[in-house]
Amino acid sequence: MNGILRVLTDLGGSVTGGIARLGFAARFLMAVLRLSGTTFARPQLLLREIYQAGVLSLIIILMSGLFIGMVLALQGYETLVRFGATESMGMLVALSLVRELGPVVAGLLFASRAGSAMTAEIGLMKTTEQLAAMEVMAVDPIARVVAPRFWGGVISLPLLAALFSTLGIYGGYLVGVRLIGIDSGAYWGQMAAAVDWRHDILNGVIKSVVFAVAISLIAVFEGYDATPTAEGVSAATTRTVVTSALAILALDFVLTVLMFRGGGG
Amino acid sequence: MNRKAIDLWVGIFVAIGLAALLFLALKVGNLLTFNEDRKGYELEARFDNVGALKPRAQVKTAGVVVGRVESVRLDKKTYEAIVRLHLFPEYQFSRDTIATVNTSGLLGDQFIGLEAGGDTVMLKDEDFIKKTQSAVQIEKLISQFMFNKAQEAPAPSVTPAPTAAPTPTIGAKP
Numbered sequence: 001m002n003g004i005l006r007v008l009t010d011l012g013g014s015v016t017g018g019i020a021r022l023g024f025a026a027r028f029l030m031a032v033l034r035l036s037g038t039t040f041a042r043p044q045l046l047l048r049e050i051y052q053a054g055v056l057s058l059i060i061i062l063m064s065g066l067f068i069g070m071v072l073a074l075q076g077y078e079t080l081v082r083f084g085a086t087e088s089m090g091m092l093v094a095l096s097l098v099r100e101l102g103p104v105v106a107g108l109l110f111a112s113r114a115g116s117a118m119t120a121e122i123g124l125m126k127t128t129e130q131l132a133a134m135e136v137m138a139v140d141p142i143a144r145v146v147a148p149r150f151w152g153g154v155i156s157l158p159l160l161a162a163l164f165s166t167l168g169i170y171g172g173y174l175v176g177v178r179l180i181g182i183d184s185g186a187y188w189g190q191m192a193a194a195v196d197w198r199h200d201i202l203n204g205v206i207k208s209v210v211f212a213v214a215i216s217l218i219a220v221f222e223g224y225d226a227t228p229t230a231e232g233v234s235a236a237t238t239r240t241v242v243t244s245a246l247a248i249l250a251l252d253f254v255l256t257v258l259m260f261r262g263g264g265g
Numbered sequence: 266m267n268r269k270a271i272d273l274w275v276g277i278f279v280a281i282g283l284a285a286l287l288f289l290a291l292k293v294g295n296l297l298t299f300n301e302d303r304k305g306y307e308l309e310a311r312f313d314n315v316g317a318l319k320p321r322a323q324v325k326t327a328g329v330v331v332g333r334v335e336s337v338r339l340d341k342k343t344y345e346a347i348v349r350l351h352l353f354p355e356y357q358f359s360r361d362t363i364a365t366v367n368t369s370g371l372l373g374d375q376f377i378g379l380e381a382g383g384d385t386v387m388l389k390d391e392d393f394i395k396k397t398q399s400a401v402q403i404e405k406l407i408s409q410f411m412f413n414k415a416q417e418a419p420a421p422s423v424t425p426a427p428t429a430a431p432t433p434t435i436g437a438k439p
Contacts, residue, residue, distance in 0.1 A: 047271055047272060047275045048271055050278065050279075051271045054275070054282075055275060055277075055278045098289060098293065156278075158282075159283070160282070162282055162286045162289060163281065163282055165285070165289060166288050166289060169293060191293055192292070192293065195293050201290055201293065204289075205286070
């Protein structure tokens, strides 16, 4: 009897705790947005974060994009050749990348490569009481530490996602045209005919911006909210990657429903 | 890593990122031809039925794309579909041009076909195409065919007399 009661209490505690954390995260986002002025007044802070989040993620994003495009072309060929529609390869590769794979896979990679680093950095600053020291010096750690990282992530991911899609389309070209021997004109022509810049590309960019805000917020929040111990920082880093991945996939579903449902694609 | 190097790397990163966006918009998304679309002129045509015709569908003459469908709406008085066509400026059509709703392949997308006539007067911006032919509805064709068959042979099981009726023409207007 006591055991059941404890299970119920724990369950209720974790639910209310989760809701309270959600509320704190919303309040935290407001604070970050309100204190963003410093970030843009001192661009050196922002540039350092774009370097950390964007430039250092370039290699993994470019390589993944290339390989995903190559795999898409190979797998697409296997299916398309049955219908004698291999000329549509360009369309298949470009639409899959621009609409879905570019923003989503780049977002997942970004969360594991840059989001986890953000959380660990801020969490360690908290553990070593650097954030508390800043407060003592009347420097707001949200303005000085959190906001630049948040904006660095928000600016970097859309650019990384665009690079991912571009490299993917080039990878598809390498496999489809150079290796398999689809006509190069058909590859680019079908692509240009099928991809609409507003319906497909702009929506893809909007997706990547939404993911960028979600990942960056989760990363800085988990770092700021981490339990200030070695264990706590490690747990917070794990949570960043897991929560970001779930957030990306769930948001992707919602955005896809809003953008492409019956829209005459 | 010093400041100068960070600035340089971030500059390179932002530049190639924007270049990728530009590549997607221009080469992949065909932003240039979209802008070209703005030039040209508009025609309207009335159809009894446009089937599954959608905006941005192609307008073709002899298989060559000569424009795009701008919008499809309903005339509130006559209950006809009014299709607004955007044609590229280099193509002119005579006044007796026939507009038809066609399907590419058996199950493909629908598009508007224009068959040029012989009139010397050309259509101008905002003109109406007077001669149109509606979309062929496969369901209607099939039901017509079945109905005709049933009428021809009222009771084939009782009197197996050979009916020398010609096969019904299915190409007729639905």
